[in-house]
Amino acid sequence: MTPSAPSFVQQHRIALISLLALILLPFIVGVFEGASPLEVWSNRSGASKFIQGLAIEIFILALYALSYDLIFGFTGLLSFGHSMFFAVGAYLTGIALKSFGLNLWQTFGLLMVAAVAQALLFGIVLPRVKGITFALVTLGMSSVFHIVIMSRELGDYTGADVGLQGVIVPDFISPATERLRLYFVALTILVLFYLLYRRFVDSPTGRVCKAIRENEGRAQMLGYNTFLFKLAALILSSITAAIAGALHTIYQPIVSPDISGLGFTVTALLIILIGGVGTLNGALVGAAIFRLLDFGLRRYLGESASFINGAIYVLIVLFLPYGIVGTWQLKASLTFQQMRQGWRHLLELFGLDRVRHVSKE
Amino acid sequence: METDIILETRNLTKAFGALVAVDNVSIKVRKHSLHAIIGPNGAGKTTFFNLLSGNLEPTSGQVLFKGRDITRQPVHRTIHCGIGRSFQITNIFPNLTVFENIRLAAQATGRDNFRFWRPASHFKQYEARTWEVIEKVGLKERTFVPARTLPHGDQRKLELGMILAPDPELLLLDEPTAGMAAEQVPELIALIREIQSSGNKTVMLVEHNMNVVMSVSDTITVMHQGRVLAEGTPADIAANEEVQTAYLGGLYKLNA
Ligand SMILES: Nc1ncnc2c1ncn2[C@@H]1O[C@H](COP(=O)(O)OP(=O)(O)OP(=O)(O)O)[C@@H](O)[C@H]1O
Ligand SMILES: [Mg+2]
Numbered sequence: 257m258t259p260s261a262p263s264f265v266q267q268h269r270i271a272l273i274s275l276l277a278l279i280l281l282p283f284i285v286g287v288f289e290g291a292s293p294l295e296v297w298s299n300r301s302g303a304s305k306f307i308q309g310l311a312i313e314i315f316i317l318a319l320y321a322l323s324y325d326l327i328f329g330f331t332g333l334l335s336f337g338h339s340m341f342f343a344v345g346a347y348l349t350g351i352a353l354k355s356f357g358l359n360l361w362q363t364f365g366l367l368m369v370a371a372v373a374q375a376l377l378f379g380i381v382l383p384r385v386k387g388i389t390f391a392l393v394t395l396g397m398s399s400v401f402h403i404v405i406m407s408r409e410l411g412d413y414t415g416a417d418v419g420l421q422g423v424i425v426p427d428f429i430s431p432a433t434e435r436l437r438l439y440f441v442a443l444t445i446l447v448l449f450y451l452l453y454r455r456f457v458d459s460p461t462g463r464v465c466k467a468i469r470e471n472e473g474r475a476q477m478l479g480y481n482t483f484l485f486k487l488a489a490l491i492l493s494s495i496t497a498a499i500a501g502a503l504h505t506i507y508q509p510i511v512s513p514d515i516s517g518l519g520f521t522v523t524a525l526l527i528i529l530i531g532g533v534g535t536l537n538g539a540l541v542g543a544a545i546f547r548l549l550d551f552g553l554r555r556y557l558g559e560s561a562s563f564i565n566g567a568i569y570v571l572i573v574l575f576l577p578y579g580i581v582g583t584w585q586l587k588a589s590l591t592f593q594q595m596r597q598g599w600r601h602l603l604e605l606f607g608l609d610r611v612r613h614v615s616k617e
Numbered sequence: 618m619e620t621d622i623i624l625e626t627r628n629l630t631k632a633f634g635a636l637v638a639v640d641n642v643s644i645k646v647r648k649h650s651l652h653a654i655i656g657p658n659g660a661g662k663t664t665f666f667n668l669l670s671g672n673l674e675p676t677s678g679q680v681l682f683k684g685r686d687i688t689r690q691p692v693h694r695t696i697h698c699g700i701g702r703s704f705q706i707t708n709i710f711p712n713l714t715v716f717e718n719i720r721l722a723a724q725a726t727g728r729d730n731f732r733f734w735r736p737a738s739h740f741k742q743y744e745a746r747t748w749e750v751i752e753k754v755g756l757k758e759r760t761f762v763p764a765r766t767l768p769h770g771d772q773r774k775l776e777l778g779m780i781l782a783p784d785p786e787l788l789l790l791d792e793p794t795a796g797m798a799a800e801q802v803p804e805l806i807a808l809i810r811e812i813q814s815s816g817n818k819t820v821m822l823v824e825h826n827m828n829v830v831m832s833v834s835d836t837i838t839v840m841h842q843g844r845v846l847a848e849g850t851p852a853d854i855a856a857n858e859e860v861q862t863a864y865l866g867g868l869y870k871l872n873a
Contacts, residue, residue, distance in 0.1 A: 460724055460740065461733040467721050470710040477670070477708075479696035479725035479783065488731070601712075 278443055282308050282436055299436050308439045309431070309507075310551065315442040316503050317527065318543035322453055322536060323496035324524035329534030330457055331489040332469030334606060335378065336391040337398030338524055341494045343516035344370055345501025347405065350420045350511055351413050360426050367498050375494035379487045386472075387607030395518065402516040420511040431507050442503055446540075449496055453536055456492065465489050469534075469605070530572050532579025533605060541581055577602055623648040623787055623819050624669070629678035631664055638664040640843035641678070646787075646821060646836075651813050653822045653830045656840035662823045663705055665840070666789050669821075670702040671695045682787070696726060701780030705791040705823070707772045711765035715756055715775055718764050720747045722782035746782060754778040754808065770797045773805070781812065787819045788812075794826065802826065806833060831855065 265272065282304045286296035291303030320342050327333045348370050352363040381393050405414050414420055425431070429438045456462045464485045467475040475482050505511050514520060523546070531542025549568065553561035576583050576590070577598025583590055624646040631639040638661045646652045654662050667673040669680055671692040680688045682698060695702065710718050723746040724730065724737070738744065751757055754774040759767060764775060777793055793809065794802045806829050813820045824830050830837060831851045839846040839860050847857045854860055 455736070456733050458736045458738075459733040460729050460735070460737050461731055463717070463721060463724070463737050464730060466713065467710055470712055471708065473672075474708050474710065475721075476691075476693045477672070477695070477702060478722050478779065479693055480730070481691075481693045485730075488733070 275447065278311070281311065282439060296436065299434060305435055308435050310547065312431075312435075312439055312442045312503075312507050314544050314547045315446045316500050316507065317523075317547055318540045319446050319449060319500035319503070320497055321524050321527040321531070321539035321543050322449060323493040323500065324521075325528045325534065325536060325539045326453060326456070326465075326496070327489050327493045328525070328605070329528055329536075329538075330462065330469060331465040331486055332472075332605060333486060333489070334387065334391045335394040336518060336521055337378065337394030337396070338493075338497065339516050339518070339520035340394075340398035340401045341371070341374060341497035342501040342504070342520065343398075343401065343405065343513075344374055345498030346505045346511050346515055347414060347420060347501075348498075349502040349505040350423045353425070353505075354420075354423045355413050363502070367502055368495065371495040371498040372491055374498075375487070375491040378494075379483075379490055382486050382490075383483050395521075398516065398518075398521070402513065405513050405516050414513070415511075417513060418510075419513060420505070421509060423505055423511075425506050429506060438507065442507075445499065445503070449499075450536065450540070452492075453496075457536065461485060461488060466534075526569055528579070529602075530569060530579055532582030532585070533602070535579065535581045535585065538579045538581040542579065545580070573602075621648045622646065623683060624821075625681040626669070627679040627681070629665070629668055629680065630676045631661075631668055631673060632676045637843050639668060639675070642840070642843075642845055644838055644845065644848065646819060648819055649813075649817055650835040651810070651820045651822060651833055652836045652838065653824060653834040654838050654840060655824065655827075655830055656846070659842075660840040661843040662840055663791055664843075666702060666791050666821075666823065669789060670700060672702075696783050696785060699786040700789065701783060701785035701787070702789040703776045703780050703791060703793060705795055707769075707776055709764045709772060709775055709779065712763055714761050715764055715767065716747060716751070716760045718775055719750050719778050719782050720744060722779040723747050723750070726783040750778045750782045753781065753812075755804075770801045773797055777805070777809075784816075785818075787821070789821050791823045792825065793822070794824065794829070802829065809833075 283293040283296050285304035285307045286293060289303040296303055323341065324335075324338050327335060327338075345367055348367055349363055352358040352366055353360075358366070377397065378394055381390065385393050404410065406417050407414075408416055410416070428434055429441055431438050457465070464475060464480050464482075465488075467478075467480070468482050468485060472482055501515070504515070527542035527546050528539050529542070530545055531538025531540070549565060550561070553565055557564060572580075575595070577595055578586065578590075578601075582598075586594065622645045625644070627643050629639055629642045630637065640661070642665060654665065656662055664673065668675050671687070671690050671694065674689060678688070679686060682700060685698075687695075687698060690698070710721070713721075720737070720743050723743040724740070727740070727743060729735075729740050729743075732740075751760055754777055756771060756774055756778065759771060764772065767775060773793060773795070777790070780788060790809065794805055797805065809820060809822070810833050812818060822830075822834070831854075834851055836848065837851055837854045838848045839854060839857075841863055846863060847854060847860050849857070
C-alpha cells in the first residue's frame with residue numbers, strides 16, 4: 257500500500273455522500289414536516305410521503321435511463337424501441353398479479369424470461385441492420401407492441417387506452433401503506449444495478465462494447481464476434497428496464513399505455529443527453545433533473561411548462577454536448593474546441609457522421 | 618512437398634459490378650518469408666488483402682491458410698486462425714487510449730471476453746502483453762492519451778501494435794508506412810523485418826517505396842489491373858522488361 261493512494265472513502269466521496277443523503281432524505285423531510293424519524297419509520301403519520309413518492313419515480317426513471325445508457329451510450333446501439341423493454345416489464349407484472357393471481361416471485365421469474373426473450377427479438381436483426389436502420393426496426397417492433405397494448409381485444413388484460421389499473425400489490429411493498437419500504441426497495445435495486453453496471457462497463461465484456469461503439473469493423477477484425485457482445489448488452493439492458501417497469505406498476509395506481517410509445521424512449525434519450533452519454537452517473541443525475549424540472553415547472557407555470565422544458569433541454573444539449581456529468585469529468589472549463597468535439601461525438605453516436613470503416617459488405 | 622506454403626490463393630477474383638478489382642489471382646506464400654505485393658494505384662492490392670482477411674467475400678476462387686480453406690470465414694475468425702491484418706487507412710479506436718487499443722487486441726484471443734463481473738485490469742496477462750508490444754513499437758511516451766491525439770506516424774505504429782499483440786503467424790501489412798515522414802520509414806521497416814525474422818513470422822507487405830521493397834523482400838508479386846503481372850525475387854522483378862514498362866516505368870533500376 258502506498259501512502260498516497262486515496263482511500264476507498266476518498267475515492268467514492270460523492271457517491272457515498274449521495275447515498276447517505278438518500279437514505280436520510282425521508283427522515284429529514286419528515287422532521288421539517290413535524291414528524292419524528294420514528295414516526296416516519298413506522299409509516300404512521302404520512303409525513304414525507306410525497307417526497308418519497310417523487311424519489312421513487314426518480315429511482316425508476318434512473319434505472320430505466322441506466323439501461324438505455326448501456327446500449328446507446330456504451331455499445332452505440334441506437335434503439336428507438338427501448339420503451340418496449342420497460343413497458344413489457346410493467347404490463348407483464350400488472351397482468352400476472354391482477355389477471356393470473358401469481359405471487360411476486362413467480363411474476364419475477366416470468367419477467368426474467370420475457371426480458372431475455374425481447375432482447376433476443378431485438379438481437380435477431382443486429383447482424384443485418386446498423387445505425388439508423390436499427391433505430392427504425394426497433395421502433396417498428398415497439399410500435400407493434402404499443403398497438404397490441406392499445407387494442408380493444410386485449411382490453412380485459414391491458415386496460416387498452418385507459419391504462420392498466422386495479423393491480424393488487426402485495427401488502428409489504430404497497431405504495432399506500434408501506435411507502436417507506438418501497439422507497440428503500442427501489443433505492444436498493446437502483447444501487448445494486450448501478451454497481452453491476454459499473455462493473456460491467458469496466459469488465460472485458462464492457463470494454464469490447466465500448467470498442468464496438470468506437471469502431472465496430474475494427475473490433476471484428478481484432479477477433480471479436482461483435483454480435484454476441486451487443487446481444488449481451490441488450491439482455492442486461494432489457495432485464496434492467498423490465499425491472500424498472502415492474503417497479504413502475506407497483507408504484508403507480510394506473511399504468512398508462514404511453515410508456516410503450518416513442519415518447520418514453522425519447523425520455524430515456526433526453527435523460528442521458530442531459531446527464532452525459534456513456535457515463536452511467538449521467539443517467540442518475542439526468543433522471544433527477546428531468547423529473548424535478550418537469551415537476552417544478554408544471555407547478556409554477558402550468559400549461560406552458562412543457563415548452564420551457566423543451567427549450568431547457570435543447571440549451572443543455574447545445575451548450576453541454578457531454579452532458580452535465582460528462583462536462584464535470586472534463587475537469588476543466590469547456591472550451592469551444594471541446595464543444596465541437598462533443599457535437600461531433602454526438603453525431604457519430606447517432607450515425608450521422610460521414611466516417612466509414614471497412615466492413616463486410 | 619508443399620508444407621512450406623503458409624498461404625495460397627486459387628483463382629481468387631473480386632468484381633465490383635463491371636470492375637474486376639482482383640482478377641484470377643493464384644499465389645503461394647512461403648512460410649517465414651517476406652512477400653511483397655506491389656503495383657500502381659488501383660491495382661487491387663488492398664482488395665486482395667480484404668479477400669484474404671475476410672473483410673470482403675470473393676466473387677470466386679479460394680483462400681487456403683495452412684492447407685485449410687478459409688475463403689468464406691467471418692472476419693472475426695481471421696485472427697483466431699493466426700492471420701493479423703493492418704490497414705492502409707489508419708483504423709483504430711480514436712477515443713480510447715493507446716494502451717486500451719492494444720489491450721483490446723491482446724484480450725481478443727484470450728478466453729476471458731465474457732467475464733463481465735471482473736474489472737478488465739484484473740486480467741494481468743493482457744496488460745503485460747500490452748506493455749511488451751508498446752515497448753516494441755516505441756509508443757512508451759504516449760501510452761495513456763486518446764489514440765486520436767497521436768501524430769500520424771505514431772498512429773501507424775499503433776496500427777502495427779494492434780496486430781502484433783495477438784502474435785499471429787501471418788501478418789498482412791497494407792502500406793504500413795503510408796503517410797509517414799520519410800525519416801521514420803527505415804525505423805519501421807527495420808522493425809517489421811526484425812519481427813519477421815526473429816519471431817519466425819510470415820509477412821505480406823504492400824508498399825509503394827521501391828527502395829524498401831527491393832531491399833527487404835524475399836519474393837515480390839507485381840499486380841496490375843487486378844492481375845498478377847510478374848512474380849519473383851527482387852532481382853527478377855528489377856530485370857523484368859514487362860514490369861519495367863508497365864509499372865516501374867524505367868525509373869527503378871537495380872543498383873541504381
Ligand atoms: N468497395 C469497393 N467498391 C467498388 N470499387 C472498389 C471498392 N474497393 C475498391 N474498389 C476499386 O477497386 C480497384 C482496386 O482498388 P484497391 O484499393 O484494391 O487498389 P490498391 O492497389 O490498394 O490501390 P492503392 O495503391 O491506391 O492503395 C480500384 O479501381 C477501386 O476503385
Ligand atoms: Mg491500397
